[in-house]
Amino acid sequence: MNWNCWHEFVPTLMEDSDEWEKLYNTFYNDDMLTNPVALNVKKGKIFLSFARVDALIKNYSKIVSIIENNITDPKFDKVLSIYESFKNNGRISNYKTQLKYGNNIIELFPVNPFALSIPSKKFVWIDLFKNVQTIPSNVNVQWDTDLFSEFQIKISADSNFNIELEPLSKHRLLRIEGCIMYLFQKEENQNEVMNIRITVIPNKYGEKLTGDIHINYSQKNYKYNMNTSIEYLKKIKNTLLELNTLKDIVMEDKSINDTEIIEYKKKFSDKLESL
Numbered sequence: 001m002n003w004n005c006w007h008e009f010v011p012t013l014m015e016d017s018d019e020w021e022k023l024y025n026t027f028y029n030d031d032m033l034t035n036p037v038a039l040n041v042k043k044g045k046i047f048l049s050f051a052r053v054d055a056l057i058k059n060y061s062k063i064v065s066i067i068e069n070n071i072t073d074p075k076f077d078k079v080l081s082i083y084e085s086f087k088n089n090g091r092i093s094n095y096k097t098q099l100k101y102g103n104n105i106i107e108l109f110p111v112n113p114f115a116l117s118i119p120s121k122k123f124v125w126i127d128l129f130k131n132v133q134t135i136p137s138n139v140n141v142q143w144d145t146d147l148f149s150e151f152q153i154k155i156s157a158d159s160n161f162n163i164e165l166e167p168l169s170k171h172r173l174l175r176i177e178g179c180i181m182y183l184f185q186k187e188e189n190q191n192e193v194m195n196i197r198i199t200v201i202p203n204k205y206g207e208k209l210t211g212d213i214h215i216n217y218s219q220k221n222y223k224y225n226m227n228t229s230i231e232y233l234k235k236i237k238n239t240l241l242e243l244n245t246l247k248d249i250v251m252e253d254k255s256i257n258d259t260e261i262i263e264y265k266k267k268f269s270d271k272l273e274s275l
Helices: 006-015 020-029 036-067 077-084 226-274
Strands: 097-101 105-107 126-129 137-146 150-155 163-164 171-176 179-185 191-201 213-218
Touching: 036 077, 036 097, 097 179, 097 226, 105 226, 137 213, 150 163
Parallel strands: none
Antiparallel strands: 097 105, 126 213, 137 191, 150 179, 150 213, 163 191, 171 179
């Protein structure tokens, strides 16, 4: 009988034992053992949290290093390739999200080239949501009109949803090969960072969502503003500081959980010996 599953084994043992009362008193009455599932669940959550935080630290650090090593002329394709290589726990969304652990909340900033104010010399779509069923009901994206003269949103042809935009600026709405496209152009003398909220609206209530959303930022003439990228990297570095602090907190929680498990095992072992 193992310490982490006694609560499943002992009730069955009591049914077939003449010493059921002794078993009952040992495990349920005299300094009762709590259900071990909580300790195992906590251990699993701590492990997943550590893996997530550690992967984010590595991926954010990799992006910062790549850009800082070529800050005067960062290559769009190289940054995009590095970003797209991020998998599983270290995946960073193309919109701002939050990482929550206990009472700790950390803002996670996107690190695709467009978010880092690195323009492309050719037209490139990037995924805002790949497999839309995994997304929250709404998200915010930014459009730096000083750097990018055009902003576009494309909904894939296989989608079963629509979107609402706020604010809804002047735009063109096109349908090309079944895809719905929103085309925005900056107004004359418009030089601001716009926050655009995108809300997904299912075509049929309760229907499982399918489809993708892609975004693109374009320029009439290629222009890279190094200072804008540097300022954004400062945000990423602050996030890295917060992630490293959180990593220490998770490690401390792991140490506490490990101690609790050791003490629980000792208590369980003592009860077995008393039978």
